[in-house]
Amino acid sequence: MADKKMAQLATPDAAIASYLDELLHTATSSAQVQEPEQVQPAPEPKTETRTRVREKPAEIVKPAEIVTSEPAPVIEKAPPEPPTRPDWSHGPFECLIFTVAGLQLAVPLVLLGAIHRIEEEIRPIPGSPRWYMGIRPDRDHNLRVVDTAEWIMAGRVPAGARDNYRFVIRLDDSDWGLACDDVAQSFTLKPDEVRWRTARSKRPWLAGTVIDHMCALIDVRTMAHLLVRAEREHHLDLS
Known part of the structure; x- marks a missing residue:
């Protein structure tokens, strides 16, 4: 019986559903603990x-x-007031879905800096954490590449996930890019089609969840801010 359960959890659909359920119930589970x-x-x-x-x-x-x-x-010690929704979320907006280790993520096109194909090996930085792949040299500027699976699914990343990365999605005008397996076509999303988060105590980069597409919507500016802070905390030598 244990082998059958493990086999079910190993399927991509089960892993995605389990991860999305955890994201959606993060705020509600913390509220229930305080009442008793x-x-x-x-x-x-x-x-x-x-x-x-x-x-x-x-x-x-x-x-x-x-x-x-x-x-x-x-x-x-009560939690601070929930942050306001992103300014791009108050009306219909274009969105792009990309895939990372079997998980679908979405970014608003208005904050998508560029999409680069990984054609050369990304230069690693000695002593960097697992989520940091390294530097992607470019004529205009060097892009800091994040192992997206390690960053958002630490502890649940399947073996060899990094070998499937083919693209890097640049976050707005920052120096950071998210490595991904594949990029899908863009589509228009209405605000009421997203389950928006009102609490950001955990996973502050998650703006909400698009249920119909089974994907998590990324708050791009918050994600870039977290990466900059993590870079300072780890004292990465990016020269």
Whole structure:
């Protein structure tokens, strides 16, 4: 039976569906964890009824006040206000789907800098993390290439995924590009055809999910910002 379950999980369709389900339920699962914690203080009134029998309950009331003051920091740690939706998402927009290790991703064409074919080997950088493939030299500028599967699906990347990369998609006017297997045709997408995210505590690069196409919609500017920050944290030598 275990072998049959593993075989089912290994299929591309099952892997994609499982990954998309996890993306969609990230925010809801975190909200459900916080609610039971506020119900636990219910048994405290029992201590108050016992202290009324004695004439010196004042010393017991003070600790009760200390206990009620503890939840205050929890309110201060509440998540910040959800970010506004991208400016390109308020009306119909053109979108491009590309494939990475069996997973379909989408980017808005308005923020697609260029599509480059991988014709020469990308120059690796010694000591770089697994998600960083290296530099793609170009006449105008050098493009930093990301192993997209390692960046967004760390721990779930199938063996040999990097060998299938044939294109690099440049993110807007940044120096970063996402390696991918294949590029499909563009199509027009309406805002109500996307399940937009209102919380970005996890995977902030995910703007939403296009259910009909079974693909994740990338927030290009946020993705580029995260890559720049990761570059600084790893002190990559890109000279």
